[in-house]
Amino acid sequence: MNTSIKGTEKREQLLECAKKLFAQKGYDGVSTRLLANESGTNLAMISYYFGSKEEMYKEILDKNLIKLRTDVEVLQNPKSTPWEKLNAIVDVYVERFFTNKQMVQIVFKEISSNKREGLSKFVSAKMMDNFSVIENIIEEGMRKKIFRKVDGGLLIMTIFGTLMIYINGNQACYKMMGAKNGEEYMNDAFKERMKVYLKNLLKNQLSK
Amino acid sequence: MNTSIKGTEKREQLLECAKKLFAQKGYDGVSTRLLANESGTNLAMISYYFGSKEEMYKEILDKNLIKLRTDVEVLQNPKSTPWEKLNAIVDVYVERFFTNKQMVQIVFKEISSNKREGLSKFVSAKMMDNFSVIENIIEEGMRKKIFRKVDGGLLIMTIFGTLMIYINGNQACYKMMGAKNGEEYMNDAFKERMKVYLKNLLKNQLSK
DNA sequence: AAAAATTAATCAAACGTTTGATTTTTATTA
DNA sequence: TAATAAAAATCAAACGTTTGATTAATTTTT
Numbered sequence: 001m002n003t004s005i006k007g008t009e010k011r012e013q014l015l016e017c018a019k020k021l022f023a024q025k026g027y028d029g030v031s032t033r034l035l036a037n038e039s040g041t042n043l044a045m046i047s048y049y050f051g052s053k054e055e056m057y058k059e060i061l062d063k064n065l066i067k068l069r070t071d072v073e074v075l076q077n078p079k080s081t082p083w084e085k086l087n088a089i090v091d092v093y094v095e096r097f098f099t100n101k102q103m104v105q106i107v108f109k110e111i112s113s114n115k116r117e118g119l120s121k122f123v124s125a126k127m128m129d130n131f132s133v134i135e136n137i138i139e140e141g142m143r144k145k146i147f148r149k150v151d152g153g154l155l156i157m158t159i160f161g162t163l164m165i166y167i168n169g170n171q172a173c174y175k176m177m178g179a180k181n182g183e184e185y186m187n188d189a190f191k192e193r194m195k196v197y198l199k200n201l202l203k204n205q206l207s208k
Numbered sequence: 209m210n211t212s213i214k215g216t217e218k219r220e221q222l223l224e225c226a227k228k229l230f231a232q233k234g235y236d237g238v239s240t241r242l243l244a245n246e247s248g249t250n251l252a253m254i255s256y257y258f259g260s261k262e263e264m265y266k267e268i269l270d271k272n273l274i275k276l277r278t279d280v281e282v283l284q285n286p287k288s289t290p291w292e293k294l295n296a297i298v299d300v301y302v303e304r305f306f307t308n309k310q311m312v313q314i315v316f317k318e319i320s321s322n323k324r325e326g327l328s329k330f331v332s333a334k335m336m337d338n339f340s341v342i343e344n345i346i347e348e349g350m351r352k353k354i355f356r357k358v359d360g361g362l363l364i365m366t367i368f369g370t371l372m373i374y375i376n377g378n379q380a381c382y383k384m385m386g387a388k389n390g391e392e393y394m395n396d397a398f399k400e401r402m403k404v405y406l407k408n409l410l411k412n413q414l415s416k
Numbered sequence: 417a418a419a420a421a422t423t424a425a426t427c428a429a430a431c432g433t434t435t436g437a438t439t440t441t442t443a444t445t446a
Numbered sequence: 447t448a449a450t451a452a453a454a455a456t457c458a459a460a461c462g463t464t465t466g467a468t469t470a471a472t473t474t475t476t
């Protein structure tokens with residue numbers, strides 16, 4: 001069994017294809033045979049490179065969720081006002097959710113799966129990280145009397161809930177947004193619309 | 209193959225147990241054998257009463273989603289103001305999401321599954337129904353110049369997104385809300401907190 | 417006794433994984 | 447540089463297990 005970090009071409013092919021398929025069909029919806037065919041590799045390559053299907057899945061989550069976290073930390077500039085931070089956070093998250101649609105879909109599925117014991121805790125921890133970043137800004141703003149007193153916990157769920165529902169959206173969501181199809185739904189115009197909307201929502205909720 | 213509506217005791221046992229298990233583990237996570245054991249019936253009873261596992265699953269979604277829709281229509285009293293309607297809607301939906309946690313979890317999983325072709329469209333249609341109810345109220349309020357002009361499509365996703373994320377919440381959400389465990393998280397106090405929060409959010413977003 | 421409900425036994429298909437052989441690449445030796 | 451050895455990558459085939467479903471026999475109900 002070879003589980004070394006060294007990436008070969010086929011290994012990357014597998015990872016990329018698996019990410020796409022897991023996002024579309026979920027963990028159980030992707031058989032090792034399907035993955036082998038779609039990625040143009042052999043069935044045995046999964047065990048060969050990752051040890052098992054589940055370990056490959058873990059690696060995908062691991063890699064991408066870690067990337068998410070580090071991106072946010074850059075924003076923690078002590079000079080910025082809470083308002084500036086909050087608007088910057090919105091830009092970053094919207095950008096990220098629209099760009100990494102596949103990962104959002106995978107996490108969306110994983111959140112409530114209750115299978116793969118350890119992974120649930122792992123995803124929970126990563127979510128908590130992301131929650132905390134926003135929570136700290138909101139609390140800073142409230143402490144400095146810049147923000148109105150609000151239910152910070154629920155406001156954070158509102159932000160992520162809106163984005164989650166949007167990105168995982170089905171036909172009903174396309175229609176609700178007035179988008180002709182799935183591609184238009186994810187284009188730059190709609191992305192900007194989301195940024196404006198969320199910033200406005202936060203303004204209305206937090207302004208005194 | 210017997211798929212008659214006539215409910216026997218074992219048939220109801222199966223339905224109730226399946227609903228619980230599907231909510232916990234998802235469609236693929238519940239094998240027919242597990243379901244038979246947990247419900248205290250025999251494996252063959254699934255085919256006997258429902259034709260197949262999938263048809264049983266469909267019946268669960270069908271029954272419960274239809275119930276959701278009809279409940280809302282009662283609220284459409286022409287005498288009420290948009291504000292009254294909106295607050296009533298919040299009460300109804302929060303109540304429903306907290307009471308029917310299992311169904312919310314099943315729908316949450318189904319929304320982004322892409323398996324079971326026909327069911328996705330079915331769920332989409334039901335979601336659209338629920339969206340429309342709120343959309344109409346918001347548009348009525350805006351038309352009558354009672355509400356401020358807002359992005360109605362996204363506001364609706366915010367409401368459902370907040371509820372969805374909350375109900376399907378994991379450890380990260382418990383913590384964020386300051387709940388000690390999953391039971392406290394779903395108790396009446398938190399339910400009321402959600403109602404207050406959502407009404408307030410709508411007030412802030414829609415008030416002139 | 418006929419019908420309906422329930423059971424244990426059985427089925428083919430699909431699953432994730434492993435195997436042993438083969439090819440391709442890399443490193444070593446002459 | 448050519449020949450050779452070692453390592454890594456790839457493959458088709460098979461493994462044992464689990465899956466959803468069905469059968470035929472049995473029990474219960476009417």
